[in-house]
Amino acid sequence: MTQTPELESLTEESLSRGLMVLANLDSDLARILETLGPPPIWSREPGFATLLCIILEQQVSVAAARAVFNRLCEVVVTLTPENFLRLDDVQLRGIGFSRQKILYCRGLANAIASGQLDLTKLERMDETVIRTELKRLKGIGDWTVDIYLLMVLQRPDVFPKGDLAIAIAFQKLKNLATRPTPVQLEAMTQRWRPWRAIGARLLWHYYLSNANSP
Numbered sequence: 001m002t003q004t005p006e007l008e009s010l011t012e013e014s015l016s017r018g019l020m021v022l023a024n025l026d027s028d029l030a031r032i033l034e035t036l037g038p039p040p041i042w043s044r045e046p047g048f049a050t051l052l053c054i055i056l057e058q059q060v061s062v063a064a065a066r067a068v069f070n071r072l073c074e075v076v077v078t079l080t081p082e083n084f085l086r087l088d089d090v091q092l093r094g095i096g097f098s099r100q101k102i103l104y105c106r107g108l109a110n111a112i113a114s115g116q117l118d119l120t121k122l123e124r125m126d127e128t129v130i131r132t133e134l135k136r137l138k139g140i141g142d143w144t145v146d147i148y149l150l151m152v153l154q155r156p157d158v159f160p161k162g163d164l165a166i167a168i169a170f171q172k173l174k175n176l177a178t179r180p181t182p183v184q185l186e187a188m189t190q191r192w193r194p195w196r197a198i199g200a201r202l203l204w205h206y207y208l209s210n211a212n213s214p
Contacts, residue, residue, distance in 0.1 A: 009154035010197065015041055018156065018195035022202070025191060028173050029199060032206045039198075039205035044151045047119055048112055049079040052105050054147050055139060056097075068096035081109035104139025111137055123153060150197050159196035161185040166200055169207035 008014065019038055023030035044050045057065040072095050076083045085106065087095075092102050111117040117137070122130050127149060134145045146160035160166060161182040170188075171179045180188065192199040 008156060010041055010156050012041070014156065015198060018198040019202075022192060022195055022199055026199075029192075029202050032173070032202050036205055036209055039201035041154070042151055042201065042204075043154060046123060046152050048081050048084075048109065050152055051108060051119070051144075051148060052079070052084070054144050054151075055104050055108065056101060057147075058101075058139075058144065071095045081113040084109045085113060100139065104137075107138050108140070127155060127158070150200060155197060157194040157196050159186070159189055159192075159200055161189075163200075165207045166203045169203040169210070172210065173203070173206060 010018075015038065019033055023033050044053075053065065053069045056068050072084075073079055075091070075095060076087070089102060093099075097105070108117075112119065117133065122133060125133075130149065130153075131142070131145050134140045134148070135142070141162075143160055143162040146158050146162070149155045149158040150160060167179050167182075167185060170176070170185060174188075189196055189199060
């Protein structure tokens with residue numbers, strides 16, 4: 001059975017195809033591609049541990065979130081919802097969890113452990129269903145869902161309009177006087193459909209090249 005385009009996962013072949021389409025649509029994206037080459041197909045493993053890590057990344061640097069996540073994995077060698085729920089507040093604060101992140105990650109762990117949320121079943125669902133199911137949980141908003149859809153499920157047309165790095169990269173790329181808002185980003189990238197996730201990857205690629213340049 002042929003999958004509908006929105007359920008297809010990105011592959012090297014579809015990434016190449018999408019990059020060509022975007023380069024023809026947008027000369028600024030073409031410039032990134034010419035100077036930096038294609039972006040990586042950044043990917044993450046599906047499941048509880050990755051979603052918990054994305055929650056940790058909310059509103060902090062990736063490096064800071066990764067440090068907390070690594071400390072957690074040293075304490076909980078097999079990071080399952082059940083094992084996570086065995087840790088008390090004192091242990092989690094010692095690892096580096098804020099009060100809010102404790103609440104959010106416990107809520108996620110409880111939802112999976114109780115059977116309320118099945119991440120494996122969600123994988124083949126429509127994006128709207130995935131977004132609705134995940135956003136029922138406290139602390140999971142559009143950005144968290146966008147990153148899960150884009151990085152884990154490799155959906156081709158997801159655009160994390162609330163991502164700070166993408167907003168900074170877009171402002172610099174388009175030489176805008178002010179940083180675009182999420183609503184403005186959403187509107188200005190509509191013409192990239194159905195390859196907005198590839199556009200997002202190009203913007204991250206561009207952002208990281210500028211962050212790493214002297």
